[in-house]
Amino acid sequence: MEKITCRYCKSENTVKRGLSQTQNRGKQQRHLCKDCKKTFILDNGFWKKKNSEAKITATIDLYFSNLSSRKVRNHFRRHWEHNASHVTVLNWCREYTLKVSKFIDTLKPQLSGQLYADETEIPRGCNTKRKGGDKFWCAVDWGTRYINATLYSPNPQNMEDAVSFMAKIKQSNDKPKYIQTDALTFYPRAFTKVFYNNIRKKDERVKHLVNNVSKTGKHNVRIETVFSKIKDRVDDFRGIKALWSAPILMQGIILQHNYIEAHTTTGKIPAELAGIKLDVEKNRWLGLILLSQSAQLP
Numbered sequence: 051m052e053k054i055t056c057r058y059c060k061s062e063n064t065v066k067r068g069l070s071q072t073q074n075r076g077k078q079q080r081h082l083c084k085d086c087k088k089t090f091i092l093d094n095g096f097w098k099k100k101n102s103e104a105k106i107t108a109t110i111d112l113y114f115s116n117l118s119s120r121k122v123r124n125h126f127r128r129h130w131e132h133n134a135s136h137v138t139v140l141n142w143c144r145e146y147t148l149k150v151s152k153f154i155d156t157l158k159p160q161l162s163g164q165l166y167a168d169e170t171e172i173p174r175g176c177n178t179k180r181k182g183g184d185k186f187w188c189a190v191d192w193g194t195r196y197i198n199a200t201l202y203s204p205n206p207q208n209m210e211d212a213v214s215f216m217a218k219i220k221q222s223n224d225k226p227k228y229i230q231t232d233a234l235t236f237y238p239r240a241f242t243k244v245f246y247n248n249i250r251k252k253d254e255r256v257k258h259l260v261n262n263v264s265k266t267g268k269h270n271v272r273i274e275t276v277f278s279k280i281k282d283r284v285d286d287f288r289g290i291k292a293l294w295s296a297p298i299l300m301q302g303i304i305l306q307h308n309y310i311e312a313h314t315t316t317g318k319i320p321a322e323l324a325g326i327k328l329d330v331e332k333n334r335w336l337g338l339i340l341l342s343q344s345a346q347l348p
């Protein structure tokens with residue numbers, strides 16, 4: 051049986067000591083520490099939350115499914131006990147995105163190595179006086195539709211960001227079969243720099259394919275469904291002012307894509323296609339949060 055560690059003195063000399071009625075999360079198992087004599091409830095990831103796991107995970111799922119934070123709040127008012135403001139909605143989304151991301155970073159998706167890269171404009175703060183948007187750089191693996199590398203930047207496209215983005219792709223896949231990009235001028239140099247293509251033998255180079263839409267007139271329809279899904283989801287960012295907040299929410303959108311939703315054309319969740327098997331049930335956000343909590347990462 052799994053040993054329960056005391057949350058105060060870290061002793062494993064503990065026993066179950068009945069159930070405790072919590073104010074908002076039903077009955078929870080209470081434990082007694084025989085060393086320090088304190089009783090405690092284990093943190094399953096929702097400790098001290100004033101709302102149920104069901105409501106919190108429904109919130110996160112609704113928001114990342116492309117319902118704005120205000121629409122999620124309005125749904126609460128009609129369907130659930132206690133209200134939650136649209137700020138609470140965003141707080142939960144950020145808190146659990148960070149928690150689950152730490153866990154997911156330890157997983158190793160098996161990718162096809164056929165990568166497609168794209169940049170999306172993020173209209174952060176465009177409701178206010180701020181003009182222009184941020185840039186979100188994103189690479190998708192064709193075989194799995196898994197999004198394997200992203201970069202959030204408050205700057206217009208530039209060489210430094212292109213190199214950082216390429217480095218992130220390399221980190222997730224050391225030698226991809228090819229990377230296809232649009233005709234952005236920074237790509238060839240960033241590509242050569244990161245993948246050492248100028249000093250490799252010809253047959254060992256990573257292939258860089260360029261799709262110049264203005265010349266070919268063809269969008270990459272194979273992969274466009276993924277990018278257009280992301281583009282559809284950033285509308286709520288108009289109301290978000292803080293630069294610290296937007297990248298976390300983008301990370302949540304990617305998490306929703308990779309680990310929660312079955313992709314429309316493959317009918318499968320990208321993480322599953324990438325060979326990642328997780329012990330989670332129908333409520334995948336809940337499952338991921340519980341797994342992340344029990345993994346006890348720093």
Ligand SMILES: [Zn+2]
Pocket residue numbers: 056057058059060061083084085086087088
């Ligand atoms: Zn103790």
